[in-house]
Structure formats: structure tokens, C-alpha cells
Amino acid sequence: MKTIKSSPLIAMLLGFIIVAVAMISTISVEGRKHHVKKFKPKHPRHSKNTPIGSPAPAPYPSTDEGIFDIRSFGAKGDGVSDDSKALVGAWKAACKVAGGKVEIPVGKEFLVKPVTLQGPCKGEIVIQIEGTLLAPEKIGSWPKSSLFQWLNFKWVSHITIQGSGTLDGRGSNWWNLDTYQTQKKNKYIPPMKPTALRFYASDNVTVRDISIVNSPLCHLKFDNSDGVKVNNITISSPANSPNTDGIHLQNTRNVEIQHSNIACGDDCVSIQTGSSNVHIHHINCGPGHGISIGSLGKDKSVACVSDIIVEDISIQNTLAGVRIKTWQGGLGVVKNLTFSNIQVTDVQVPIEIDQYYCDKSKCKNQTRAVSISGVTYNNIVGSFTVQPIRIACSNNVPCMGVELMDIRLKPSGGIRGLQTHQQQQALCWNSYGKTQGPLVPSSIGYCLKKSNINGYYPKRFITSSHDKTCPS
Ligand SMILES: *[C@@H]1O[C@H](CO)[C@@H](O)[C@H](O)[C@H]1NC(C)=O
Ligand SMILES: *[C@@H]1O[C@H](CO)[C@@H](O)[C@H](O)[C@H]1NC(C)=O
Ligand SMILES: *[C@@H]1O[C@H](CO)[C@@H](O)[C@H](O)[C@H]1NC(C)=O
Ligand SMILES: *[C@@H]1O[C@H](CO)[C@@H](O)[C@H](O)[C@H]1NC(C)=O
Numbered sequence: 524m525k526t527i528k529s530s531p532l533i534a535m536l537l538g539f540i541i542v543a544v545a546m547i548s549t550i551s552v553e554g555r556k557h558h559v560k561k562f563k564p565k566h567p568r569h570s571k572n573t574p575i576g577s578p579a580p581a582p583y584p585s586t587d588e589g590i591f592d593i594r595s596f597g598a599k600g601d602g603v604s605d606d607s608k609a610l611v612g613a614w615k616a617a618c619k620v621a622g623g624k625v626e627i628p629v630g631k632e633f634l635v636k637p638v639t640l641q642g643p644c645k646g647e648i649v650i651q652i653e654g655t656l657l658a659p660e661k662i663g664s665w666p667k668s669s670l671f672q673w674l675n676f677k678w679v680s681h682i683t684i685q686g687s688g689t690l691d692g693r694g695s696n697w698w699n700l701d702t703y704q705t706q707k708k709n710k711y712i713p714p715m716k717p718t719a720l721r722f723y724a725s726d727n728v729t730v731r732d733i734s735i736v737n738s739p740l741c742h743l744k745f746d747n748s749d750g751v752k753v754n755n756i757t758i759s760s761p762a763n764s765p766n767t768d769g770i771h772l773q774n775t776r777n778v779e780i781q782h783s784n785i786a787c788g789d790d791c792v793s794i795q796t797g798s799s800n801v802h803i804h805h806i807n808c809g810p811g812h813g814i815s816i817g818s819l820g821k822d823k824s825v826a827c828v829s830d831i832i833v834e835d836i837s838i839q840n841t842l843a844g845v846r847i848k849t850w851q852g853g854l855g856v857v858k859n860l861t862f863s864n865i866q867v868t869d870v871q872v873p874i875e876i877d878q879y880y881c882d883k884s885k886c887k888n889q890t891r892a893v894s895i896s897g898v899t900y901n902n903i904v905g906s907f908t909v910q911p912i913r914i915a916c917s918n919n920v921p922c923m924g925v926e927l928m929d930i931r932l933k934p935s936g937g938i939r940g941l942q943t944h945q946q947q948q949a950l951c952w953n954s955y956g957k958t959q960g961p962l963v964p965s966s967i968g969y970c971l972k973k974s975n976i977n978g979y980y981p982k983r984f985i986t987s988s989h990d991k992t993c994p995s
Contacts, residue, residue, distance in 0.1 A: 591617045592626040593633065600631030602657055607636045610656075614640045621646025627688055629653035637669035637717065642679035642725070652688035652733050660693045662703065662713060670713055672721040672744070679722070683729040690735045692719040697739035698764045698788075716740040716766070726750045736760060741768040742787065745775040747797075753780040762810035762840070764788035769811065772798045781805050790815040791841070796826040796855070803833045813843035813870065816860065818880045820853015820893040827993035831860045838865065844873035844903070848880040851917070852889035856993045859897045867905035869935045874900055874927075876954070878917040892917035898956075899926040906935040912949040912967060925956030925971055931963040 591613040594600060598609035610625075610633070617623030623644065627633060631654040642648075658673045659665055673692060676682060696703045697716050704712070719738035722728050727750040734757040735742045742758045745751050753770065760767040769785035772778060774797030782805045785791040791808035794801060794816045808814060814833055819826035826849065838844050845862045867873040878892055895916065911932035916922035934947065951970035962968050 589617070589620045589622050590624045590626055592628060594628065594631075598633055600628070600633050600654065602632035602634055602655075604634060605636060606633040607638050609633075610635050611638055611640065617648055618642065618644035622648075624649040624651055627652045627654045627656060627686070629688070631655070632657050634659070635674070636664070637666060637673050637675070639675040639677055640679070641677045642682075644679060644682075647681040647683070648679065650682070650684045650686075652684065652686040652690070655689045655691055658690075658692045658694075658717075658719070658739075660696065662696050662700075663711065665713070665717065667713070670715045670717050672718040673738075674720045675723060676721070676725055676728075677723045679725040679728070681727045682722075682725065683731070684720075684733060685729070685731045686733055688733055690719055690733065692717075692736065692738035692742070692760075694737045694739035694760065694764060694767065698761075698767075718742070718744045718771070720744070721746070722748050722751070724748065728752070729754070731755050733757075734759065737764070738767055740766055741771045741789075741793075743769065744771040744773070745778070746771075746773040748775045749777055751775060751778040751780075753778075754782055756783045758783070758785045758787060758791075760787045762786075762788055768793045769808075771795065772801065774798065776800050778802065779804075783807070785809075785811065787811045791838075793817075794828060794831060795819070796824070796828060798831075799827075799829045801831045803831075804835045807837050809839040809841045809868075809870075811841050813838055813841040814845050815843065815848065816846070816857060817848040819847075819849045819857065820855065821850045823852045823854070823891070825992050826853055826855035826857065826893045828857045829859050829993075832863075833861070833865070834863045836865045837868075838870055838873075838905075839868040841870050842872070843875050844870045845900075846872070846875035846877065847895060847898070848875075848877045849893040849895070849917075850880050851878070851886060852891050853893040854891055854992050855893045857893060857895045857898075861899045861901070862903065863899070863901040865903045865905075867903065867907065867932070870905070870907055871909040872911075872913050873903060873905065873907050873932055874912040874914070874930070876914040876916060876922060876925075878920075878922075879915055888918075890919045892920040894920045894923075896923040898922065898924065899928070900930060901926070901928045903929075904931045905933075907932050908935045910950065911947075911964060912951070912970065914949075914951040914954045914970065916951075916953040918953060921972075922954040923956070925954050926958070927956070927962065927967055927971065928959040929961055930967055931961060933963065 593609045593613045596609040596612035598606035613625045617625045634657045716739045718741040721744045724747045729752045731754040736759045758769045767788040769787045769791040771793045773795040776799050778801040780803045784807045790812045792814045844867045948966040949970040956971045
């Protein structure tokens with residue numbers, strides 16, 4: 524620094540160098556842009572597939588700068604050729620320009636093997652899906668090292684996936700693994716099943732308008748992400764396709780899921796640990812297992828879930844309506860959840876808290892539990908097939924601040940459809956809070972233990988200070 528100050532000549536020279544460097548880099552940016560524009564499609568515009576006289580196909584790549592049609596990167600779109608490389612190529616090109624857009628054109632099927640589309644990108648990026656992406660159909664066609672998911676977006680910011688196209692996970696072989704192996708005489712048992720579309724460590728993600736169907740496992744998963752918007756999507760797999768969750772959130776904050784249809788073989792939406800500030804509304808759910816917080820606290824793990832609003836939802840033909848499930852022995856906090864304006868039809872158990880969740884016939888009783896507090900149910904109306912309400916809280920860590928307001932639940936087939944008198948009644952175990960009418964069945968009115976005016980905290984609850992285990 525000293526020498527520069529003392530010598531005006533050197534300062535001038537430096538200034539000149541800086542200007543020169545700036546000019547050179549501008550030129551190279553221009554060069555790159557030019558290169559993008561000049562990108563030649565691999566097929567000629569009038570390929571032999573185009574019958575003479577038929578209207579000319581839309582020219583591609585689009586003349587718009589920053590649009591990357593995967594056909595320009597060698598994709599065949601015949602549903603048979605492996606178009607994975609083309610998709611990755613289009614992604615890489617689009618990722619390099621601000622506002623880049625990958626186009627999956629309408630009327631074509633692109634077979635894609637598992638791929639990771641990685642950021643960070645230059646700026647916002649859009650994947651326009653108008654056609655169909657197909658996952659490999661044969662289990663043996665999945666690389667053994669890539670069974671975690673099919674399409675993986677990693678470290679991406681400000682991404683939008685949109686369009687009227689479809690992601691087809693072609694999961695039926697995975698659902699019927701036993702039959703598949705017998706038929707194929709295939710001894711290979713894959714150690715896991717893939718999720719269809721996953722976002723990992725990404726932020727400002729929008730998924731809208733598309734359909735995601737027949738995933739081998741979960742359809743749409745967000746983990747370690749922040750700022751998610753899901754709007755107007757369709758998720759569909761058969762009721763008997765095992766473990767095919769609709770949307771799975773884990774360690775993900777600031778989420779809005781709205782105006783979507785979810786029909787699958789497991790939870791419509793599953794909210795796992797580390798999720799907070801989640802707003803789910805105007806969803807149609809069913810068949811499936813309903814909207815679920817958890818399961819949480821498995822193998823003595825810590826779970827933290829807070830600030831969840833689920834409202835204006837319609838649920839039909841599901842195992843549960845809205846439920847919270849935790850394993851015994853876990854730690855952590857589930858707090859501040861609101862479920863309101865929920866219409867249920869033929870739902871086995873519309874309202875459920877299960878702190879004895881267990882995937883075997885019996886699990887060991889344990890004293891520790893994930894604490895649950897501040898759960899409001901307001902205006903939950905419709906029909907059930909097994910029991911209207913089942914709130915089973917831990918013996919040692921009761922549920923606190925549960926509110927049941929305007930709950931009207933009737934047995935689907937009338938009272939006679941139920942097997943026992945018990946099933947008509949609301950069940951609550953070790954749960955504190957308040958109720959407010961109208962309440963049907965009336966047993967809901969006596970279900971919760973009353974908190975006192977300051978909130979009743981049993982001694983044992985105070986001694987287990989769970990709040991320290993979760994970030995506030
Ligand atoms: C919802 O998505 C479909 C395509 O799947 C589209 O045609 C429709 O316009 C979208 N609706 C809204 C309100 O955006
Ligand atoms: C998402 O983008 C908006 C606008 O750029 C920004 O304010 C917000 O912080 C971003 N969210 C995340 C989680 O990065
Ligand atoms: C409860 O969650 C809602 C929705 O995320 C939020 O707006 C509200 O501030 C939270 N309330 C408390 C007491 O944290
Ligand atoms: C666990 O606790 C429940 C409720 O107190 C009781 O009904 C059950 O028998 C216990 N199970 C075992 C395996 O001890």
C-alpha cells in the first residue's frame with residue numbers, strides 16, 4: 524500500500540491493468556452468451572420423424588436466450604432411450620445463466636435414470652415439465668449406488684419446477700418386490716426404495732402444477748431445506764402401494780403446501796423432525812394414511828416440530844385424518860399445531876395422538892417421551908369408520924394445552940356399523956386441555972383433563988425440561 528501511495532506512476536499502471544482485466548472478462552462473458560445462443564440442436568429441424576405436410580414442430584432450442592430444451596442435448600424422448608445425460612446437460616447449461624430454464628417438451632416420454640441436479644446456480648432457475656419423465660421400470664436398471672432417490676436437487680436456490688407434465692416413478696415392481704423377485708428369479712434384494720423427487724439443502728423452492736405418480740417410495744421430499752412452496756400439484760399412487768408418502772418434510776422450515784390433490788398408499792403429508800412454520804391448506808387427501816406429524820422419537824432420538832397450521836382440508840378413505848405419532852423413549856418437543864376446517868369422509872380415526880407408536884405388536888414401555896403441547900382442533904366434521912378421537916398421551920409426559928372445538932364426527936355406516944360401543948366414544952389418555960361445543964359424539968366433552976386457569980402442569984412434566992433439547 525505504501526509504495527502505491529508514494530508512486531503515482533505505479534498507481535496509474537495498476538489502474539490501467541484493472542480496466543484491462545475488466546474489459547477482457549466482459550468479452551469472455553459475451554462470448555459465453557454467444558455460445559449459448561449458437562447452440563446447435565443435434566437433430567435437424569425437419570427430422571425424418573416429421574411427416575411432410577404436417578405442421579412444423581416448434582423450433583428448438585427456443586430462440587429465447589436461456590431456454591434449454593433437453594432434445595438439444597441429445598434426448599430422444601421415445602420412452603426407451605436413456606435420456607439421463609441430456610437432462611444433466613440441459614441442467615448444467617441452464618444453471619450457468621441467471622434465469623435459465625430447462626424444458627421437457629410436451630408429448631414426449633423421457634426415460635431418466637437417477638440423477639443429481641446440483642447447484643448453486645447463477646441465479647433463478649426453472650424446470651418446465653410439459654412432457655413425461657419416466658423412471659427405470661426394471662429394478663435391476665437402477666444403479667445399486669443410487670437407490671436413495673430418482674431425481675435429486677441439491678444445493679439449489681430459487682428453483683421453480685412447473686408445467687402440466689408428469690414425473691412417473693413406475694413403482695409397481697418395488698411395491699410388489701416379492702412377486703417381482705419370484706417372477707424374475709432375481710435374488711438381488713435392494714436395500715432401500717427410492718423417493719421420486721427430492722430437494723436436499725435447497726432454499727426458495729417452488730413446485731407447481733405438475734403430477735408426480737407411482738413413486739417406488741415417497742413422491743416428493745424436502746430435507747434440510749428452507750422456503751418451500753407447493754401449489755396445484757397432483758400426487759397419485761394406488762391405496763395399496765406400500766410406504767408411498769405424498770409429501771415428506773424433514774429439517775425443513777417455512778413451507779406452504781396448497782391447492783393440491785394427494786392420493787397414495789401412505790401419509791398424504793408427513794412432517795418429520797426439524798420442521799417448523801409449515802402451512803398446509805386446500806389439500807384433498809385420500810386414499811392414504813392422512814396428514815401426519817411423525818413418527819417422532821424413534822430409538823430415543825430427539826424430535827422438534829413446531830408452528831404447524833393445517834386448514835381447509837378434505838380427507839377421505841384414509842387410515843387417520845390428522846395425527847401425531849411418537850415412539851416411547853424419545854425426547855424433544857412438538858408444539859403449537861392447529862388443525863382447522865377439516866372435512867373427513869370414511870376416515871378410520873379422524874383425530875389421533877399416539878405416543879405409543881410401535882411398528883411391532885408390542886414395544887417396551889419407557890418413561891421418556893417427546894412432549895406434546897398446544898394442539899388445537901377446530902371445526903373437524905364428517906364421518907369415521909373406527910373411532911372419532913383417540914388421544915393416547917405418555918404416562919409420564921402428558922399432552923398439554925389440547926383444544927377440541929366444534930368437532931362433529933359420525934360413524935359412516937351409522938352406529939350399527941361399529942363393532943363395539945367403545946368405538947363410538949372419544950378416547951383420551953393423560954391429556955390436558957379444554958373443549959368447546961358443538962361436540963359430537965358428546966363424549967368428546969369429557970375426554971380431556973381440565974387444565975387450571977394458568978395451565979395445569981403436573982409435577983413430572985416440570986421436571987423433564989424438554990424445551991432445552993430443541994431450538995426455540
Ligand atoms: C394447475 O395445473 C394445471 C396443469 O397441471 C394447469 O392447467 C392449471 O392452469 C393450474 N391451475 C392454476 C390455478 O394455476
Ligand atoms: C427466498 O427469497 C427471498 C427473496 O429473494 C428472500 O427474501 C428469502 O430470504 C429467501 N428465503 C430463503 C430461505 O433463502
Ligand atoms: C404458532 O404458529 C403459527 C404458525 O406458524 C405462528 O404464526 C404463531 O406465531 C405461533 N405461535 C406461537 C405462540 O409461537
Ligand atoms: C405399558 O403401559 C400401558 C399403559 O400403562 C399398559 O397398558 C401396558 O400393559 C404396558 N405394557 C408393558 C409391555 O408393560
